[in-house]
Amino acid sequence: MFILIVGCGRVGSAVAKRALDAGHEVSVLDRDPLSHERLDKDQMVTWEDAGGRFTVGAALEIDGLIEAGIEQADVFLAATRGDNTNLVIAQVARRRFNVPRVVVRVADPGRAAWYAEGGLHTICPTQVAIDQAELVALAP
Amino acid sequence: MYVIIAGAGKVGWNLARELIAKDREVTLIESDHTRYRVVEEELEHAVQYGDATELWVLERAGIQRADLVIAVTGDDEDNIVICQVAREKYGVQRIVARVNNPRNLQHFKLLGIQPAVSATDLILRLIEHEVPEYGLIQLLALEEEHLEIIELEVGEGSEAAGRRVQEIDLPDGSLIISVLRGGSGFVPKVDSVIEAGDQVLLILDPGLEAEITLQFAPTGANASA
Numbered sequence: 001m002f003i004l005i006v007g008c009g010r011v012g013s014a015v016a017k018r019a020l021d022a023g024h025e026v027s028v029l030d031r032d033p034l035s036h037e038r039l040d041k042d043q044m045v046t047w048e049d050a051g052g053r054f055t056v057g058a059a060l061e062i063d064g065l066i067e068a069g070i071e072q073a074d075v076f077l078a079a080t081r082g083d084n085t086n087l088v089i090a091q092v093a094r095r096r097f098n099v100p101r102v103v104v105r106v107a108d109p110g111r112a113a114w115y116a117e118g119g120l121h122t123i124c125p126t127q128v129a130i131d132q133a134e135l136v137a138l139a140p
Numbered sequence: 141m142y143v144i145i146a147g148a149g150k151v152g153w154n155l156a157r158e159l160i161a162k163d164r165e166v167t168l169i170e171s172d173h174t175r176y177r178v179v180e181e182e183l184e185h186a187v188q189y190g191d192a193t194e195l196w197v198l199e200r201a202g203i204q205r206a207d208l209v210i211a212v213t214g215d216d217e218d219n220i221v222i223c224q225v226a227r228e229k230y231g232v233q234r235i236v237a238r239v240n241n242p243r244n245l246q247h248f249k250l251l252g253i254q255p256a257v258s259a260t261d262l263i264l265r266l267i268e269h270e271v272p273e274y275g276l277i278q279l280l281a282l283e284e285e286h287l288e289i290i291e292l293e294v295g296e297g298s299e300a301a302g303r304r305v306q307e308i309d310l311p312d313g314s315l316i317i318s319v320l321r322g323g324s325g326f327v328p329k330v331d332s333v334i335e336a337g338d339q340v341l342l343i344l345d346p347g348l349e350a351e352i353t354l355q356f357a358p359t360g361a362n363a364s365a
Contacts, residue, residue: 060216060217060241060243060244060247061243062246082217083193083221084193084215084217084218084220084221085217087217087221088216088217088220088221088247088251091250091251092247092250095250095251096250108193108194110194110195110196111193111194111195111221111225114195114225114229118228
């Protein structure tokens with residue numbers, strides 16, 4: 001599968017490395033060139049030598065998304081630090097580029113739940129933390 | 141009419157002020173605390189502190205009964221999400237969004253966020269109005285209906301100058317709807333004569349601009365000007 005990940009933070013870079021290890025084709029887009037370091041950290045070879053792609057560009061710029069390969073993507077992961085940026089680009093990926101599988105990170109549980117009702121595959125780390133904390137803290 | 145405005149920057153604050161002066165009920169939402177304190181000095185309870193992209197903040201502001209939501213933050217993604225949530229989750233009838241970066245206008249359109257107002261576009265239109273070299277001014281684009289209204293100046297020695305409306309070779313899908321001459325306007329009949337220096341308004345199918353410009357451009361002028 002060809003996976004496009006927008007946002008090379010902790011989540012984006014870690015998922016990118018796992019996906020590449022699992023044998024997928026992976027392209028990462030981030031506006032900060034220095035974010036590339038996360039992809040090379042603790043690796044034997046550089047991200048590019050390992051077969052990964054990296055593009056510098058803003059998430060909302062169509063040219064950058066196309067350069068990063070959105071037209072060929074089977075999976076699109078929106079993992080920038082901005083909830084609304086993620087929600088907008090995820091909808092662009094789905095509606096304009098017809099990417100078959102679109103996954104969005106949304107920190108705010110309210111928006112994550114509502115957009116999920118609308119058919120977006122949202123992942124809410126805050127909700128996961130709440131559920132986990134409740135599970136552990138309230139354990140008998 | 142109850143209006144919620146997201147973003148208390150210069151645009152949002154002044155909009156709130158104007159609407160309050162017109163006796164509208166307004167709530168302004170601002171996420172920057174320092175800015176909120178400044179605006180609150182003047183608007184008092186009409187401004188609330190919070191992130192207008194969070195559902196509970198919108199609900200606290202009473203979005204369920206809002207007639208109009210105006211998203212004018214400095215962040216295009218935020219404006220899109222605020223309007224999307226307002227319309228699709230809370231059923232707000234009318235929305236207005238600000239486009240900060242004209243390159244993002246395509247995203248507003250894709251997601252059906254309209255009207256989307258871009259200051260750059262507005263200024264560009266004003267420039268076009270002030271700079272006659274442009275020749276053609278787009279006054280109104282009815283995108284849903286695939287129509288637009290343009291204004292053109294009739295050039296000296298142009299094809300159209302001195303001719304009756306029926307003699308002007310306009311493409312199908314275009315119509316002269318008004319002529320402005322000497323400070324007043326009239327609706328022309330088929331035998332009205334168009335004169336050099338007239339401003340004519342046309343309604344047309346988008347895409348016919350170049351062909352129409354040919355009829356009104358002064359002799360020797362580059363048709364693409």
